[in-house]
Amino acid sequence: MAGINQQQDFHFFDDVCRFVDKAAQFTDHDKGLLSQIKACNSVYRFQFPIRRGNSFEIIHAWRVEHSHHMMPTKGGIRYSDMVNEDEVMALAALMTYKCAIVNVPFGGGKGGIKINTKNYTTAELENITRRYTVELIKKNFIGPGIDVPAPDYGSGEREMAWIADTYMMMNPGSLDALGCVTGKPIALHGVHGRKEATGRGVAFATRECVSIAEDMKKLGLSTGLEDKKIIVQGLGNVGYNAAKYLIEFGATIVGICEYEGAIYNENGLDLDEIVSHRKSTGSILGYSKAKKEFRNSGEGLEQECDILIPAALENQITSDNISRIKAKIIIEGANGPTTPDAAAAFIEAGGIIVPDMYANAGGVTVSYFEWLKNLSHVSFGRMDRRYAENANKNILNTIESATGLSLSAAQRAIIAKGASELELVNSGLEDTMVHSYHEIREKMVSNNKIPDLRTAAFVLALDKIATSYINMGIWP
Template sequence: MNSPLSYVHPTSDSAWGTYLSQIDRVVPYLGPLARWAETLRRPKRALIVDVPIELDDGTIAHYEGYRVQHNLSRGPGKGGVRFHPDVTLEEVMALSAWMTIKNAAVNLPYGGAKGGVRVDPRRLSRGELERLTRRYTSEIGLLIGPTQDIPAPDVNTNGQIMAWMMDTYAVNTGHTATGVVTGKPVHLGGSLGRVKATGRGVFVTGREAARRIGLDLQGARVAVQGYGNVGGVAAQLFAAAGARLVAVQDHSGTLHREAGIDATALAAHAQAQGGVAGFPGASPLDDEAFWDTPCDILIPAALEGQIGADRAARLQARLVLEGANGPTVPEGDRVLGERGVLVVPDVICNAGGVTVSYFEWVQDFSSFFWTEDEINARLDKIMVEALARIWDVADLHRIPLRTAAFAVACERILMARQDRGLYP
């Protein structure tokens, strides 16, 4: 297993390589703070753990798990945990780094962290999944805590996983600390509005971006890749605003209907069937043809690395809203910029989830909980103000929104690093 620092100058077009190229692009806008930029290229701490569990048939299986804390200059680590067969250390490093940027871009008092286990959770029984979660939590227990590092749901993890993580931490430490994770069930200290928060943030930033470029949402055509809590929620909110969902893709297949797909009915179907395939209100489409579908707004809300140069050259959207983390690689970014396609980057576009996670963490400390209307109003205000600040920087320097978001975030991170100084 390579060490984290061996990836500082990767040769492949990987997630970590994408992140490093984004840092390189923003350095010229950091002024005197650029002397601290190297700290952004190196994760503070990376933990690799063995996660052995007994399967239901009595055999012992081993899985590899990770927790990476990229930067803690602005506060405790914050970032999700994903269970996926393709999880790698390098991917988790990149995701933790994007969490550092994301938290700073919306001005939350957190650093960036991320975790994962290389496993296909669909192959595990409920009991096996619980044992995996609890063992992984115990293995990373030396890093996490309500004032140290706060995990949350990500790909293939949910409120139940967070409940098991919280309970395991409580058993191991001898006291209940609801703030050790966010994204918990509401009755265990979770926050109202958390499940839909990321998708809502995509809609709010998309609505503001559309207004600024003169794109009327009434009748606007929307295409969504990934139809879970991010893409599905965003699609339903855009539909409620008068937009038309014309194409959808997830792991099960691709659908198209020019007249519009019922976003709410599709969400119910996907929940019941485990994917969008087979939905009677739309026609199946070849997966790669999804990227050629005429639309006004494209929402990639699945996994990273989806839009390279080829797909970027074929896209027919005016506006790309990055619901996923890192869906556009640098070459794709360049092509979209040359074509005049506006990209609202992931570090601001999908920050609704971590923002409401912050609300949950605050509520857990005070044991005083807000209504869903209060949550949504606070979320909308933070997202609108964060995007406005980033847009102003983009206009000032005549740079893309992604570079502007990194400029705003990196300035905040490196000011904290500079003022805290080096010890000893």
């Protein structure tokens, strides 16, 4: 993100391995098994030509399958001119640990296409996406039981629809073909709630973090999100939805950071007004209700707040700026936004970091629900929604008859209502995020040598992955 320089010697995959090594000290797993868990099982680096006018351009791309302890592997495809092999490997590794933490039965995978999407027409992007999919099919790097991509930075429902269509054309008669990719449009058997799932999950993670009185007391904060001041970096799908749901939960968004700059108002910002302003002007800068604005978006991270949510790209909070971060809690909405040295300094100073592989796991959780829907070929709630409504109505009728109470039509509708697919998906997501946070925290609290939530999360992931290898007989 502009305003915060990406270090040229930054090695994302090495940083992930450093976190794993730190957690491994608190396990008794065989060193060889730990080495296997850390390693990327398959790294597919390839290139292909596309025609642009009267010339050709070479597109560089990757697909990494980090772990096969669970199949299929799962992970998004990043469209960015900054993408590289190290980044894709790191993100694939994080997906492995992320899935283990939230009990989603996938191995980790990730893809990358090295392009700036703004430089290509829709037709060219479709050509690139379909050709990328064909290359994956040729090498058996995609399929409902093999490797299931999803959206990531620079991609969305449209690209996932192109992938699904290409896979179906190349696999005629495949009953479960639509399960080859998630994050699809609803019309192509996507699942309701997938688009906003990652941001909603970040909001649930934040809510759970501030619900622990013991932890908040150490920070000098009250429990709950009411009156909590939050700065969000990134106004994309994750950042916007995280901010939206946090506002619904009672929090106040005081700062927004984007690549063009940052805005701040300690009394709160109107999220939808900012989005409208940006659509009309092309920038969040110049928003009339901002009391401060910064051309360097990095300065926006350093303003007064209780909670900072980096929801943009990796390597945003480093040893260079961590001393100027005033937040007491960092919720990692993006993958790898905090470097190990910066994280250690923040924890040492008494702060709390809710780690990325838990905090942003809402996307893969709901992708799992979509995959299940595609394999079962039936929408959630379709079989029992009306039955539940009728059963609830019968209960209401019995209660009213026995007590003489009379509910209004609106009250009856609310109580009798059967759950829709969206409501079931959101319920499953909330349950996952709530259960997983307390599982991570309990691991940390039960072993006072584990210094932070990230290490505890990695310990949990290592335990679960190691158990899978051992139970499968892959490791003695």
